[in-house]
Every structure is written in structure tokens, then in C-alpha cells.
Amino acid sequence: MNWDWEFVAGAMPGILRGLLTTLEITVLGSLVAYALGLVFALVRRVPKVGVVMQAFIEFVRSTPLLVQIFAVYFLFPSAIGVRMSPFVTGVVVIGIHYACYTAEVYRAGIDAVPKGQWEAATALSLPKRRVWTSVVLPQAVPRVVPALGNYTISMFKETPLLLAIGVFDLVNAAKEEGAYAYKYVEVYTIAGLLFLLLSYPASLLVRKLERRVAHT
Amino acid sequence: MSHTPEPMVRFDGVVKRFGDNVVLDQLDFTVAPGEFVTLIGPSGSGKTTILRLLMTLERVSEGVITVGGEPLSHMRRGDRLVPADDKHLAAARRRIGMVFQQFNLFPNMSVLRNITEAPVHVLGLSPAEAEARARDLLELVGLGDRCDEHPSRLSGGQQQRVAIARALAMRPDVLLLDEVTSALDPELVAGVLDLLGDIARTTDITFLCVTHEMGFARQVSDRVMMFDHGRVIEDAPPEQLFTDPREPRTREFLQAVLDRS
Numbered sequence: 001m002n003w004d005w006e007f008v009a010g011a012m013p014g015i016l017r018g019l020l021t022t023l024e025i026t027v028l029g030s031l032v033a034y035a036l037g038l039v040f041a042l043v044r045r046v047p048k049v050g051v052v053m054q055a056f057i058e059f060v061r062s063t064p065l066l067v068q069i070f071a072v073y074f075l076f077p078s079a080i081g082v083r084m085s086p087f088v089t090g091v092v093v094i095g096i097h098y099a100c101y102t103a104e105v106y107r108a109g110i111d112a113v114p115k116g117q118w119e120a121a122t123a124l125s126l127p128k129r130r131v132w133t134s135v136v137l138p139q140a141v142p143r144v145v146p147a148l149g150n151y152t153i154s155m156f157k158e159t160p161l162l163l164a165i166g167v168f169d170l171v172n173a174a175k176e177e178g179a180y181a182y183k184y185v186e187v188y189t190i191a192g193l194l195f196l197l198l199s200y201p202a203s204l205l206v207r208k209l210e211r212r213v214a215h216t
Numbered sequence: 217m218s219h220t221p222e223p224m225v226r227f228d229g230v231v232k233r234f235g236d237n238v239v240l241d242q243l244d245f246t247v248a249p250g251e252f253v254t255l256i257g258p259s260g261s262g263k264t265t266i267l268r269l270l271m272t273l274e275r276v277s278e279g280v281i282t283v284g285g286e287p288l289s290h291m292r293r294g295d296r297l298v299p300a301d302d303k304h305l306a307a308a309r310r311r312i313g314m315v316f317q318q319f320n321l322f323p324n325m326s327v328l329r330n331i332t333e334a335p336v337h338v339l340g341l342s343p344a345e346a347e348a349r350a351r352d353l354l355e356l357v358g359l360g361d362r363c364d365e366h367p368s369r370l371s372g373g374q375q376q377r378v379a380i381a382r383a384l385a386m387r388p389d390v391l392l393l394d395e396v397t398s399a400l401d402p403e404l405v406a407g408v409l410d411l412l413g414d415i416a417r418t419t420d421i422t423f424l425c426v427t428h429e430m431g432f433a434r435q436v437s438d439r440v441m442m443f444d445h446g447r448v449i450e451d452a453p454p455e456q457l458f459t460d461p462r463e464p465r466t467r468e469f470l471q472a473v474l475d476r477s
Contacts, residue, residue, distance in 0.1 A: 114320075117320060117322065119273050119316065120379075122271065122272065122273060122309070123309075123312075123313060123314040123316075123383070124313075124338065124382070125309055125310045125334060126334055126338060127306075127338070134322075134337075135324070139322075
């Protein structure tokens with residue numbers, strides 16, 4: 001087995017375009033997961049509606065992401081008339097999937113706000129909405145940022161599942177580049193290294209954040 | 217007592233149970249406007265529960281609480297009283313303020329914003345009005361120069377002063393003090409108590425105070441109520457209660473508190 005540098009040079013632009021797509025999906029998916037996760041966490045506290053929300057969360061968490069990707073991409077167009085591009089499907093499905101995990105993170109963060117804070121807010125007659133926006137969430141959210149970061153890293157590593165519906169993510173791009181020359185060692189090695197190169201520093205950053213949050 | 221003016225606070229047959237545990241047992245008492253009433257008694261005797269019921273942090277199991285002539289725990293429906301809903305509680309609790317043992321300042325806000333938050337968002341003051349009020353109050357509690365600090369940078373005594381200013385900013389008719397010096401280092405206690413004494417003397421706020429500081433209770437109270445097992449067992453002016461208690465149980469309790477300090 002020999003390593004063909006010339007082939008690598010030719011394949012790099014394609015692979016980097018794939019990396020860009022992977023990063024785009026990760027960033028957009030994270031934004032969806034962060035925002036929707038908070039909404040899910042809050043809806044879950046509403047009587048009655050919360051039970052339905054909880055059931056949805058459990059359903060999403062108990063079924064494979066790949067199945068959800070297939071379901072939305074192949075079933076939604078005929079079932080409910082919603083047709084989305086592979087890229088948009090990826091962002092939406094991964095975003096909602098991870099929202100069901102970040103919802104739990106937010107819940108823990110909200111529960112960690114001391115009871116005395118709620119009581120002080122009540123003693124001041126602050127309206128419910130204001131209690132959330134100015135007292136509870138500003139204390140809960142900063143504490144959960146590291147946990148959210150961890151989910152972004154997992155999400156980053158799960159984007160290759162989207163090659164099943166034809167998204168040109170990093171792995172799919174590597175696969176395509178490899179297919180031209182029937183040389184897969186170089187491209188998959190590079191893809192793997194790129195994942196490592198981004199995930200590892202990101203996880204160091206999360207750990208640093210965790211330490212900082214623990215000190216406040 | 218039929219000639220006295222409408223009481224500020226009135227408990228009528230108030231019962232509070234947590235599960236099978238009866239914390240307050242058929243409690244009847246009134247507090248007159250501007251009166252400073254201190255509640256003493258062994259822990260678990262229900263003193264703090266009275267404050268928490270008044271602050272609407274707990275709901276009564278039976279009986280009715282009235283504040284300023286208006287039912288707090290209940291609301292009028294026709295000529296009947298029905299248990300209060302959230303909306304009624306929200307309106308009723310506005311006349312009442314509370315200072316907590318653990319201060320409970322909002323750690324995500326500056327000292328100033330801790331105090332302006334509710335006046336702006338509850339009373340509808342303009343930010344400038346609220347800030348002026350907050351600065352005056354911080355001056356009053358001796359922290360005029362700490363407006364922009366975060367609570368975590370202040371000592372316990374300073375945090376409690378901010379909490380007092382925060383409660384006063386809402387101009388309450390009734391102010392509840394729940395063991396406000398219990399979490400403080402001993403050398404900081406006197407300053408906070410002096411401040412509260414000054415406020416009690418110079419305002420017409422009605423105070424209900426739970427404390428173990430018997431010297432303070434004796435100095436500032438108009439009346440002291442001794443609790444045991446969810447009942448008032450003695451209710452007297454401080455001079456009488458502290459020097460010549462009627463009930464053996466009161467005497468025992470005071471002796472125990474004196475021995476400890």
C-alpha cells in the first residue's frame with residue numbers, strides 16, 4: 001500500500017467542500033437544537049401539553065437518527081406534502097433530533113436554579129414571563145453551555161449519516177473523490193483526520209468552559 | 217377589640233398541613249397597621265410558615281388570611297369566599313414584601329438592577345424613576361457606592377442590606393422578615409438589625425418578623441407572639457413577655473435561647 005500525494009492534492013478541494021457542508025449543517029443544526037431544545041424544555045412544563053411534548057421527545061430519542069432522516073426525506077413529501085432538499089432535511093432532522101437531547105440539558109439547568117430565586121421573584125410580584133426572562137434563564141443557560149457544546153460535537157460526527165440521502169458532507173465527498181480513482185485509503189484517512197482535528201480542540205474548549213462554569 | 221381600626225393582617229382559623237403534619241393549628245390573630253410583631257418559638261413551631269403563607273409561597277389548608285381588609289388566601293365570588301386563583305394571588309401579594317434568610321438576590325444582576333427590576337416591571341416606574349428610588353434606598357442602607365457591583369462581590373451583611381432595599385423599593389404595606397440575620401457572620405448582625413430598627417421607627421410599614429435575636433425583638437417589637445406546635449401560646453408586649461412570661465413553655469424557651477448565646 002502506498003500513499004499517493006498527487007492524488008491527495010487533487011482530491012483536497014472536493015474534500016474541503018464536503019467539510020464546509022458538514023460545518024454548515026453542524027452550525028445550523030446546532031442553532032435549531034439550541035433554540036428548539038429550550039422551547040421543548042419550556043413546553044414540557046405546561047400541564048397536559050407537556051405530556052405530549054414528553055412523548056415526542058421519548059419517541060425521537062428511542063429511534064435511530066438514520067431512520068428519522070429516511071422518514072422525513074422519503075415519507076414526508078407523499079405523506080404531508082413537504083419536500084425539502086437533502087441539505088435542509090439534514091439541518092431540520094438533526095436539529096430536531098438533538099433538540100430532544102438539549103431539552104433535557106435545559107431542564108437540568110432550570111432545575112438547578114435555587115428555589116429561593118423563584119421565591120424572591122414571587123415576593124417582588126414579578127410577572128411569570130419576567131421571572132423567566134430576567135431571573136431563571138439568565139442563570140440556567142450559561143451553566144448548560146458546555147453540555148450544549150458537547151452535543152454540537154456529537155452532531156458534527158453524525159452528519160455523515162446524511163450521505164444516505166445524498167448530502168455531500170465530508171465523508172460523502174471523500175467517498176466520491178475516492179471513487180474516481182478507486183483509491184479510498186487516502187481520502188478516508190484525511191476525512192478521519194479532519195474530524196479529529198476539529199473535534200478534539202472543540203472538546204478541549206468545552207472542558208475549559210465546564211471548568212469556568214463550575215467556578216461561578 | 218371592636219373599636220380598633222381594621223387590622224392590616226388577620227388570620228382566621230388558619231390551618232396549614234404538609235401531608236399529615238399539622239404545622240399551623242387553627243390560628244387566629246391580627247396585626248394592626250404599623251405594628252411590629254415578632255414571632256418567636258422553637259424551630260418547627262410554624263413561625264416561618266406564617267410568613268410564607270402571607271407571601272403566598274404556600275397556600276392555607278383551611279381558614280382565611282386577610283390583608284388590609286381584602287382576602288389574600290381567598291377571593292370573593294358573590295358573597296362567598298373561594299380559594300384564590302393565581303391572578304388573585306398575584307394582585308394580593310403586591311402589598312407584601314419579604315426579606316429572606318438567604319438574601320436571594322439575583323446573582324445575574326447588578327445591585328442596582330436587583331432593586332429596579334420589580335419597580336420597573338411591576339409598578340411601571342420609568343427606568344429613571346426606579347433608578348433614583350434605588351439609589352436613595354442604597355444610600356439609606358449604607359451602600360450608595362456599590363450600585364454597579366454584582367451581589368457575589370458583597371459580604372453577607374451587605375447582600376442582606378441590598379435585599380432590604382429591594383423589598384422597600386416596592387413600598388410594601390407589610391414587610392416580612394424571615395430570620396434575616398441567621399445566615400450572617402456574628403459581627404455583621406448588629407448593623408443589619410440597627411438598620412431594620414431605624415426603618416421600623418421611621419416608616420409606617422407593618423412588620424412580621426421571625427428572629428432568634430431576642431435583644432432586637434425586645435427593642436423594636438410592639439408585640440411578641442410565642443409559638444409552639446403551630447399555636448400562639450403567649451402574645452404580649454415585649455417587656456412583659458421577656459421579663460415576666462406567663463407560660464412555663466415561654467420561660468423554658470427563653471432560657472434555652474439565652475443559654476445558647
